[in-house]
Amino acid sequence: MFTGLIREIGVIEQVRPKSGGAELQVRCEKLMPSLHRGDSIAVDGACLTVTAVSAKGFCADVVAETWSRTIIRWYRRGTKVNLEPALRVGEPLGGHLVLGHVDGVADVVEVQPEGDGKTIWVRPPSSLSRYIAEKGSVALNGVSLTVAAIEGETFSVALVPFTLRETNLGDLVPGSRANLEVDVLARYVERLLGRKVGEEGITLSRLEELGFTARSSSDYRGSPAEL
Template sequence: MFTGIIREVGRVNSVFRSGSSFQISLRAKTVTEGLRRGDSIAVNGVCLTVVDFDKNNFSADVTPETLRHTNLEKLTPGDPVNLEPSVGPEDLFDGHIVTGHIDDVGEYIGYSEEKNSRVVEIEYPSSLEPYLVKKGSIAVNGISLTLADIKENSFTVSLIPESWRATTFAEIRPGAQVNLESDIIGKYVVSTVEKFLAGNKEAEDEMDADGLSRDVLKKNNFI
């Protein structure tokens, strides 16, 4: 489990592809301290298992399923990545609960300046709509962020200067893919609501067509 508080920005050393197998080697300084083979590290929000490491580097295997739903396959040597080790029982719990299991990728549209923050806009796939709640949590490339505004196809989040400086947002450009993980608590809520609506023919027909949309929730007095 992770919290979405990035420990450091690492760099891609190399990527190795052979058929459907994929291994990534990363350069890091902080997250390798006390590291053990088999430990979990979130790379751009993706939970990966360390298979090899030394003082300033570590490697991890990536499954085809993970490649299909994340931006890891787009990485090339030199690219920056957000890194966070898994939470231990002695660690403070900041951010929010992040599993490291990415829902889908979105697209970084750009940002605007607002006083002492940058308002970032992200385009998201329709499959995430039921899990997005204003002032709720979302992990973008592993960063724990609060949803400021939600539009039909995009949402905004605000980053303070420290979050901008200490993550890959300082380097990525508009059009880049970003990994998105919605709040696990929201997923359980949606699952519960879907079970509650089971047997409601009108609601089921609408969910078959559009998923658990805001319209369905409004019609059934959930919001």
């Protein structure tokens, strides 16, 4: 479990193909005193397990599913990556609940300067659009962000100067790709309501099935003043 607050920008030293996935060698400094073999760490929002550590960084395996679903397959030596260690009990939840399970790759379509910050317009995979709501939460490359606006197939996020300096989102340009994780709450709501793509949305009959049965005034047994 993570919260979408990046602790360090690491650098990819090596990508070794391995069993349909890869092994990453990542260089970093600030996290190393507290990072151990077996720990979970989010690399651009993808939860990986640390397999080895050294004074200058760590190694982590990437399974085939993660390789095919994330931007990791485009990593090269020198690629900058956002790093966040797993959230510990008692630590502040400064962003939102980020699982580290990347849902897909989003395309950056426009970058607009906004004073010292930037507004970035992103096109998510069409299958994920329904989980994105204005003022809701998303994670781009592991960074917890608020959806500023939605227009057609795209949505925007506002990046403050701190985020531009302390994460790799400051390097995004039109044509860039970013790992996208939608808010897990949206997925659970969909699951609980039993709604799938192409199905009818919330209806009175569906609410009744779930126990939210509306009562008319004729069913009410209280006094008129209580109606």
